[in-house]
Structure formats: structure tokens, C-alpha cells
Amino acid sequence: MPVLTATDAPALLRKGGSARVDADIPARFAPGDRVVVRNLNPRGHTRAPRYVRCKAGVIDRDHGVFIFPDTHAHGQGKNPQHVYSVRFSARDVWGDEAAPRDALYVDLWDDYLAPA
Amino acid sequence: MSKHRHTEPPSELVLRVKALESLLVEKGLVDPAALDVLIDTYENKVGPRNGARVVARAWTDPAYKARLLSDASDAIAEFGFTGRQGEDMVVLENTAKVHNLTVCTLCSCYPWPVLGLPPVWYKSAPYRSRAVRDPRAVLREFGLELPEDVEIRVWDSTAELRYLVLPERPAGTEQLGEEALAALVTRDAMIGVAKVAGPA
Amino acid sequence: MNGVHDLGGMDGHGPIAYEVDEPVFHAEWERRVFAMTIAMGFYGAWNIDSSRHARERTPAAEYLSSSYYEIWLGGLERLLDESGLLPRAETEARIAALRAQAG
Numbered sequence: 001m002p003v004l005t006a007t008d009a010p011a012l013l014r015k016g017g018s019a020r021v022d023a024d025i026p027a028r029f030a031p032g033d034r035v036v037v038r039n040l041n042p043r044g045h046t047r048a049p050r051y052v053r054c055k056a057g058v059i060d061r062d063h064g065v066f067i068f069p070d071t072h073a074h075g076q077g078k079n080p081q082h083v084y085s086v087r088f089s090a091r092d093v094w095g096d097e098a099a100p101r102d103a104l105y106v107d108l109w110d111d112y113l114a115p116a
Numbered sequence: 117m118s119k120h121r122h123t124e125p126p127s128e129l130v131l132r133v134k135a136l137e138s139l140l141v142e143k144g145l146v147d148p149a150a151l152d153v154l155i156d157t158y159e160n161k162v163g164p165r166n167g168a169r170v171v172a173r174a175w176t177d178p179a180y181k182a183r184l185l186s187d188a189s190d191a192i193a194e195f196g197f198t199g200r201q202g203e204d205m206v207v208l209e210n211t212a213k214v215h216n217l218t219v220c221t222l223c224s225c226y227p228w229p230v231l232g233l234p235p236v237w238y239k240s241a242p243y244r245s246r247a248v249r250d251p252r253a254v255l256r257e258f259g260l261e262l263p264e265d266v267e268i269r270v271w272d273s274t275a276e277l278r279y280l281v282l283p284e285r286p287a288g289t290e291q292l293g294e295e296a297l298a299a300l301v302t303r304d305a306m307i308g309v310a311k312v313a314g315p316a
Numbered sequence: 317m318n319g320v321h322d323l324g325g326m327d328g329h330g331p332i333a334y335e336v337d338e339p340v341f342h343a344e345w346e347r348r349v350f351a352m353t354i355a356m357g358f359y360g361a362w363n364i365d366s367s368r369h370a371r372e373r374t375p376a377a378e379y380l381s382s383s384y385y386e387i388w389l390g391g392l393e394r395l396l397d398e399s400g401l402l403p404r405a406e407t408e409a410r411i412a413a414l415r416a417q418a419g
Contacts, residue, residue, distance in 0.1 A: 003144060003145060003146065003147055003150075003355075003359065004146070004147060004150040004355045004358045004359070005147055005149070005150050006147065006149035006150045006152065006153045008150075009150050009153040009154060009157070010153065010157065012358060013154070013157055013199050013200050014196075014198050014199040015198075015199060016198065016199040016200040016201070016202065016203040016229075017200065017203065017364070018203035018204055018276070019203075019204070019275075019276040019364075020203070020204055020276075041318055042317065043317055044317060044369065045317065045365055045366075045368065045369035045372065046317070047222060047274045047275060048274070049221055049222060049272065049274060049322055049324045050318060050322050050324070050325075051221075051248065051249075051324040051325040063204070063206075063275070063277055066275060066276060067276075067365070069365040069368070072363055072365040072366075073363070073365035073366045073368070073369045074366070074369075075366075083275045083276075083277070085206075085271075085277075090268075093248075093325075094249060094325070099252060099264070099268065101264075101265070101266070101267040101268070102251065102252075102267060102268040102269070102270070103267065103268075103269050103270070104248055104269075104270050104271075104272065105269055105270070105271045105272070106271075106272045106274055107272070107273065107274045107275035107277055108274065108275075109275070125415075125418050125419065126414075126418055129345055129386065129389070130345050131411050131414050131415055131418070132389060132393075132407075132411055133345040133348050133349055133389065134414055135407055135410035135411040135414055136352065136389070136392070136393065136396075136402075136407060137348055137352060138410060138414075139402055139406060139407060139410055140352060140356070140396075140402065143401070143402065145356065145359060145401060145402075146352055146355045146356065146359075147355075150351075150355055151348065151351035151352060151355060152351075154350070154351040154354050154355060155341075155347045155348075155350065155351050158340060158350070159340045159341060159347070163340075200354075221322070221323050221324035221325075222321055222322060222323070222324075222368075223321065223368060223371070224384070232340065233340055233350075235335070235338050236333070236335065236338060236342075236384065237332050237333060237334050237335070239384045240329075240332075240333070240384070241323055241326075241329035241330075241380065242329045242330050242331060242332045242333070243332050244323040244324070245323040245324065245325065245326040245327070245329045246329070246332075248324045248325055249324070249325040249326075249327075254332065257331065257332055258332075258334075272324065
């Protein structure tokens with residue numbers, strides 16, 4: 001890409017760069033499915049935070065298909081797949097000291113998840 | 117012969133940044149005028165007043181609110197608040213029973229087109245570490261105490277979805293128009309660490 | 317990577333430091349770092365995921381003791397060096413030259 005100019009900058013900023021991919025990729029999960037975050041400990045880039053690894057949650061919504069950062073960060077391709085909002089109860093993540101009604105919603109890629 | 121210094125020598129950071137910019141410009145990799153536009157955009161043109169307008173519209177126009185909750189990106193785009201770090205938006209509605217709070221534990225992801233650049237506290241270790249673990253204590257630190265029967269939902273922006281909280285409309289604002297309502301809406305309320313206060 | 321940037325749930329980071337009426341940038345160098353990072357993002361030699369990973373690879377102790385834009389600066393220097401666009405040696409030489417000039 002050419003060097004960014006002052007003239008082009010405003011329009012480019014307004015356009016942005018969505019990571020959404022227009023691809024007909026099947027979703028492995030649907031809202032309501034119970035899932036567990038796999039015990040992945042990659043040495044490279046990942047967006048699965050440690051605090052949810054091996055924790056079980058429920059698919060709240062399917063955001064659609066997006067670039068997969070774990071491969072994209074390392075020049076290994078976009079590997080597009082579904083991203084889900086997964087709801088975890090605070091007690092399932094932190095234990096009984098957490099407030100009983102509270103929940104965490106974490107956006108997680110298909111590859112991070114397994115059926116619970 | 118040593119120079120007589122009237123001011124402190126530039127810090128190491130200032131030197132590093134000057135070095136970097138001078139080299140990038142010399143190599144034709146950056147255009148300094150473009151840098152100035154980028155800075156001006158996020159320092160002066162884009163900020164939480166954008167999100168406040170979206171919130172005020174949602175409070176006064178039920179059809180807009182429905183659009184906002186079902187397709188936030190399109191609804192926000194109606195105002196022209198589009199672009200970088202806001203391409204895929206989700207709006208979270210706060211109610212008497214559900215309070216939403218947003219964070220990016222891994223870095224600092226934040227919905228730039230509607231809120232501008234994030235404040236330092238949002239990007240720092242204390243908030244990033246504690247918001248997911250103990251949201252009630254965090255809210256207490258912000259001066260907000262929520263009853264036990266309110267469900268707190270903490271949303272961690274781990275992917276490229278960007279979250280905007282639609283705070284509750286405060287009581288006593290029924291007579292206010294959209295502009296006056298927007299003036300009440302704070303950045304903190306759209307992150308979820310505060311409620312919107314009614315008019316003074 | 318299991319880096320220190322992965323902060324969710326960690327203890328010991330202290331109270332939230334809130335600045336009233338905080339400016340968008342606290343120093344001129346922050347403005348320049350922000351803008352250079354965004355501009356080089358558009359250049360296309362790397363993607364946003366690589367740039368996040370470049371920041372994550374800041375050595376742990378340095379990450380925790382650096383300000384936000386210091387981490388961005390280090391990340392940008394790392395990306396420029398690794399991509400071959402601006403080797404560290406060149407940057408270091410320029411810093412030394414500027415330091416000499418400043419007296």
C-alpha cells in the first residue's frame with residue numbers, strides 16, 4: 001500500500017478495516033450450546049485469555065465469520081471462522097466468592113472451543 | 117567547550133521518538149502531514165460526544181433504539197460515526213436489573229468512532245485485571261454501588277467486536293430534548309463504570 | 317502467548333488511577349507515536365494482529381513498568397526491525413546522533 005497522505009487519511013479512517021470475512025463457513029456451535037474453552041497455550045498470538053481456559057460457558061450469540069488472529073498474526077493466513085460471545089457465570093470462573101448473578105461475556109473463535 | 121543548558125536535555129523517550137520519525141520520513145515511509153491529520157482527528161474531532169448523541173437518540177426514538185440493539189453498526193453509521201476500531205459494533209442496554217460493563221483485558225480495545233481514544237485508566241493493569249474479577253469493587257471505586265439483585269455482565273473485547281453501553285435514561289429528564297439529553301451522557305456511563313446523572 | 321499482558325483476574329496491580337478531565341495525549345511524543353503507529357498500519361507491511369503481538373512480546377518486566385505509548389513505541393520499533401524496513405542499528409545510530417547534538 002502506498003504511504004498514507006493527509007488527503008487520504010480522513011476517508012481511510014472512516015472506512016476502517018473490518019476483520020469480518022464474507023465466507024460461507026459453517027458454525028460449529030449455536031446460541032444455547034454449552035461449550036468449554038480448550039486448554040490451548042500457544043507460544044504465539046492468541047486472544048483466548050487464560051482466565052477462561054478450561055472453563056465451561058454457554059454460547060450467547062454468533063457474531064459471524066472473522067479473521068483468526070492466532071494464524072493471521074504470524075502470516076499463516078486469515079483462517080476465517082465464527083466468533084461467538086460466550087457467557088460464563090462469574091462463579092464458574094472465579095469460585096464461590098463471586099457474586100451469584102454476575103456473568104462474563106468473552107468473544108471467542110470457533111477453534112478455541114469444544115463441546116462441553 | 118560545553119554548551120550552557122537553559123533547559124533539561126530531551127528525555128530518552130523524546131530522542132527515540134524523534135529518531136524514529138526522522139528516519140521514517142527520510143525513508144519515505146510516513147508523510148508528516150498525514151501524521152498531523154491522524155492526531156487532529158483523534159485529539160479534536162472524534163470523541164464521546166459522538167456516543168452521547170447515539171444514546172440520546174435511542175432514549176427519545178424507540179424505533180432507533182430497536183435498530184441500535186439489533187444492528188448497532190448500521191444504526192451508528194446513520195450518524196456517520198464509522199471506521200477504525202468501530203467497524204463491528206454491539207450495543208449493550210443497561211436496565212434496572214442488568215448492568216453491563218466493558219473492558220479489554222488483553223490490551224485496550226475500545227470503540228473509537230463513538231468514544232474516541234480510551235482514557236489511561238481503561239488501558240492500565242488495575243482496571244484490566246480487576247474488571248472481570250471483581251466488577252462490584254471496581255464500580256464502587258467509581259462511586260457506583262449496585263444492589264445484589266442486579267446482574268452485572270462484564271464484556272471482554274477479545275475479538276474485533278466493539279462494545280458501547282446504552283446507559284439508563286435518568287429520572288426527571290422527560291422534558292429534555294435530544295441535545296440536552298446528550299449533554300448529560302458521560303464517557304464513563306458508555307463504558308459502564310457510571311450511570312448517567314439527571315440534570316442538576 | 318501466556319504473557320503478562322493477559323491481565324484478566326490477576327491480583328496486585330493496585331487501585332485504578334483516575335485523572336479528571338484527562339487529555340487525549342499527555343505529551344507531544346505520545347501524539348507522534350500514536351500517529352506513526354496508525355500510519356505504518358496503513359502501509360501494510362504487517363497487520364493489526366501482528367502489531368498486537370509485537371506489543372505482547374515486550375519483555376514482561378518492561379511491559380508492566382511502561383506507559384501505554386511506551387509499549388506502542390517498542391512494538392513499532394520491533395515491527396520495523398523485524399520487517400527489515402528500519403533495522404534497530406539504524407535507529408540506535410540516529411538516537412546517538414541526536415543525543416550528541418542535544419549536547
